[in-house]
Amino acid sequence: MNAELGHFALILGFAVAIVQMIVPMVGAQKGWQSWMDIAVPAAISQFVMTLLAFGALMWAFIVSDFSLQVVVANSHSAKPMLYKISGTWGNHEGSMLLWVLILTLFGAMVAVFGRNLPPSLKARVLSVQSAIAVAFFAFLLFTSNPFVRLAIPPLDGQGLNPLLQDPGLAFHPPFLYLGYVGLSMSFSFAVAALIEGRVDAAWARWVRPWTLAAWIFLTIGIALGSWWAYYELGWGGWWFWDPVENASFMPWLIAAALLHSAIVVEKRESLKSWTILLAILAFSFSLIGTFIVRSGVITSVHAFANDPTRGVFILAILGVAIGGSLTLYAARGSILSSKGVFSIVSRESGLVLNNVLLVVSALVVFVGTVWPLISELAFDRKLSVGAPFFDTAFTPFMVVIAIVLPMGALLPWKRAQLGKTVKPLFGAMVLSIALGLLVWVLQTGGRMMAPIGLALAAWLVLGAIMDVALRIRAGKIPIGDSWRRFRNLPRADLGKATAHAGLGLTIFGIAAITAWEVEDIRVARVGESFDLKGALTTYQIRFDDVNTVQGPNYRATRGEFTILADGKAVAHLAPEKRFYPVSGMPTTEAAIDIGVTRDVYVVIGDPQQDGGWAVRSYVKPFANWIWAGAVVMALGGLLSLTDRRYRVAAGARRKARKLAAVAPAE
Amino acid sequence: MKKLLIIAMLLASPLWAVEPGEMLPDAAQEARAREISKGLRCLVCRNENIDDSNAGLARDLRLLVRERITEGDSNEAVVAFVVARYGEYVLLNPKTTGTNMLLWAAGPLMLLGGGVLAVLGFSRRRRAVAAPADLTDEESVRLAKILDP
Numbered sequence A: 001m002n003a004e005l006g007h008f009a010l011i012l013g014f015a016v017a018i019v020q021m022i023v024p025m026v027g028a029q030k031g032w033q034s035w036m037d038i039a040v041p042a043a044i045s046q047f048v049m050t051l052l053a054f055g056a057l058m059w060a061f062i063v064s065d066f067s068l069q070v071v072v073a074n075s076h077s078a079k080p081m082l083y084k085i086s087g088t089w090g091n092h093e094g095s096m097l098l099w100v101l102i103l104t105l106f107g108a109m110v111a112v113f114g115r116n117l118p119p120s121l122k123a124r125v126l127s128v129q130s131a132i133a134v135a136f137f138a139f140l141l142f143t144s145n146p147f148v149r150l151a152i153p154p155l156d157g158q159g160l161n162p163l164l165q166d167p168g169l170a171f172h173p174p175f176l177y178l179g180y181v182g183l184s185m186s187f188s189f190a191v192a193a194l195i196e197g198r199v200d201a202a203w204a205r206w207v208r209p210w211t212l213a214a215w216i217f218l219t220i221g222i223a224l225g226s227w228w229a230y231y232e233l234g235w236g237g238w239w240f241w242d243p244v245e246n247a248s249f250m251p252w253l254i255a256a257a258l259l260h261s262a263i264v265v266e267k268r269e270s271l272k273s274w275t276i277l278l279a280i281l282a283f284s285f286s287l288i289g290t291f292i293v294r295s296g297v298i299t300s301v302h303a304f305a306n307d308p309t310r311g312v313f314i315l316a317i318l319g320v321a322i323g324g325s326l327t328l329y330a331a332r333g334s335i336l337s338s339k340g341v342f343s344i345v346s347r348e349s350g351l352v353l354n355n356v357l358l359v360v361s362a363l364v365v366f367v368g369t370v371w372p373l374i375s376e377l378a379f380d381r382k383l384s385v386g387a388p389f390f391d392t393a394f395t396p397f398m399v400v401i402a403i404v405l406p407m408g409a410l411l412p413w414k415r416a417q418l419g420k421t422v423k424p425l426f427g428a429m430v431l432s433i434a435l436g437l438l439v440w441v442l443q444t445g446g447r448m449m450a451p452i453g454l455a456l457a458a459w460l461v462l463g464a465i466m467d468v469a470l471r472i473r474a475g476k477i478p479i480g481d482s483w484r485r486f487r488n489l490p491r492a493d494l495g496k497a498t499a500h501a502g503l504g505l506t507i508f509g510i511a512a513i514t515a516w517e518v519e520d521i522r523v524a525r526v527g528e529s530f531d532l533k534g535a536l537t538t539y540q541i542r543f544d545d546v547n548t549v550q551g552p553n554y555r556a557t558r559g560e561f562t563i564l565a566d567g568k569a570v571a572h573l574a575p576e577k578r579f580y581p582v583s584g585m586p587t588t589e590a591a592i593d594i595g596v597t598r599d600v601y602v603v604i605g606d607p608q609q610d611g612g613w614a615v616r617s618y619v620k621p622f623a624n625w626i627w628a629g630a631v632v633m634a635l636g637g638l639l640s641l642t643d644r645r646y647r648v649a650a651g652a653r654r655k656a657r658k659l660a661a662v663a664p665a666e
Numbered sequence B: 001m002k003k004l005l006i007i008a009m010l011l012a013s014p015l016w017a018v019e020p021g022e023m024l025p026d027a028a029q030e031a032r033a034r035e036i037s038k039g040l041r042c043l044v045c046r047n048e049n050i051d052d053s054n055a056g057l058a059r060d061l062r063l064l065v066r067e068r069i070t071e072g073d074s075n076e077a078v079v080a081f082v083v084a085r086y087g088e089y090v091l092l093n094p095k096t097t098g099t100n101m102l103l104w105a106a107g108p109l110m111l112l113g114g115g116v117l118a119v120l121g122f123s124r125r126r127r128a129v130a131a132p133a134d135l136t137d138e139e140s141v142r143l144a145k146i147l148d149p
Helices: A002-030 A033-037 A039-062 A069-074 A081-089 A092-116 A119-143 A167-196 A201-232 A243-268 A272-295 A301-306 A309-335 A347-379 A387-410 A418-442 A449-471 A479-488 A491-516 A624-641 A644-662 B002-012 B027-037 B056-070 B075-086 B100-128 B137-147
Strands: A518-524 A529-533 A538-550 A555-565 A568-573 A576-580 A585-589 A591-593 A598-607 A613-621
Touching (some): A002 A033, A002 A039, A033 A039, A033 A119, A039 A069, A039 A081, A039 A092, A081 A167, A119 A167, A119 A309, A167 A243, A167 A309, A201 A243, A201 A272, A201 A624, A201 A644, A243 A272, A243 A347, A272 A309, A347 B100, A387 A418, A387 B100, A418 A449, A491 A624, A518 A529, A538 A598, A555 A598, A568 A591, A568 A598, A576 A598, A585 A598, B027 B056
Antiparallel strands (some): A529 A538, A538 A555, A555 A568, A576 A585, A591 A598, A598 A613
């Protein structure tokens, strides 16, 4: 019954979406207020319907309703509750329903919080947003219905892939989707602005917070996924340049570019048409990502050819959305006149450079991701494009971005003198290079990766600190005055410095783990000790015991290890090798002693013929800095999101409207 | 014989990336094997190199790589040997020959294109509105006073 209610709610949502797509748009064209007014209640009810459907599906997972096909295929009665719930989106149908839920959520948020938007713009935005929803409702209902019943329900389900039964991955998809579906908002605003023919600072003031929010979620989502891979896959890999990862990384890069160019529109009324294009591109990459993940076309052309319905459907959505919006852009983009003029050395130019680098790097990832497909279809040449290509082709962009970022961040608007701007950064520059050189001298031989990475990271962090120090004139005026200035500093500026420093932390973590990781693979017997020589400390690993553990839905072999440094125990680690009887799959559960300067990472493998066990152990220097940096970047975004101008601007306009209402008509 | 023994031993247990028994006694040779393995694709996996993979086929390839190394092949010769058997598909780092030139040149070309577009856009904007004249010294002094009382 619940499932039927969910199915029915989904169909209702689809119907409402169709109305919301057409009526407000016509209203906006004709200037009929009552037609435009439909958008708000429609957007809210669309969201409520989808929420009902999602709730019904989640309920089916919670109570293990094995009369539903998706529940049978992806759940099991013995699974812990958290994974029953996360199982809701741990499969194709459910995850697409989550996709639509978030899409309608963003629409509803504009409806609720968009009171002070110009009515015609709001109507058009909601109409465009609903057009996307229509496409995905149809996709769900016609190709991926989660509410399909089975005539003869089995006694129990087939279980969820054990690799996905993990808290990190339980919350990874919702964050990721909040991010890349959230970019639909910027897209809708861009298309609405093109139809409207007007882009101004107020428009940017609306688009930027939405993009920022989406970008923050995307940052957290990607970091969660990477962290999961680090501890779950058993050897501490944290990024693989897998098509599925690239699918979320490309929108992240473009959204980062969009965030920056929207500032120029907002503050200088310049780069308008470019910003619109970026907004379209950002969501286009989200759609491309969805296509890559959902159709399986990149994984295997043949899998796609065998069951092309879903893939072709998304491809059609993709074609209409991207083709349509770009055509509209080509036709109308030129009417968006920019006002601001700027010199070749200026904050604006710095942001243009940022945009060029971020967008081209995203395109490099894109070309690399689809190249195997292109090569096979166009040149009949079957090949792979893997991590080595992306490392070589992508890294230089990040290096250049890191080099120019602290300088660009300090440039004044409109017209600047490079020498004058860079002068205060001289100390930071010298210090960073010195640090890099020091590391280069200290590490005997080894890769250049670490010194360069460290120098860049220090440069970014020091640059961010200098950015704030210059703003508060630290050292130039009494400390009390500096403090007052610091407190009055706009949150957006603090957020900017924080996010830039976060990038530095991530770069440092990546460089350190790549250059200094130590690995040891061996057969060890219970009672044995062995040395693990890290970059800073040599650890002794003592293999104390092996025992068998019964989990809620798995059996595990658990190794007991003591980690010693200079004879003193620093940690007790218990890695497991689990076996899930329902799916017949083993997983490795690494045990990690997390530290600021290093992680000690131990994995237990199979018993050997001679009585020992395969044991892998690693020292991973500064590993956590990778994700800590991502968290700091997200925090920076959050700080910027709470900036006074977004809060006050809304209040001021409301006040102005009230005043206008009170004033006699002219 | 010894190799057979190792293989028999490995077949007895489920497989799990690089096993201790697979590793070569010579540390330098083993390091080379690891380096080569990271660039070779596990043919039955999704985007996984043979060094990280648990698949049986990946292990076969790992053993093959080590066998060629102990036979005295250079890194290039080992890779060439594997490519000759399994095709270009096995390379995670695509070759820079033929149509792949497009792939490798894409980044620099797009950067160049982006740069040209940015400069064109910039000069067009500049022509559209002539930049205002610089401040006179007197004005600069006044401005400094206003901005920084």
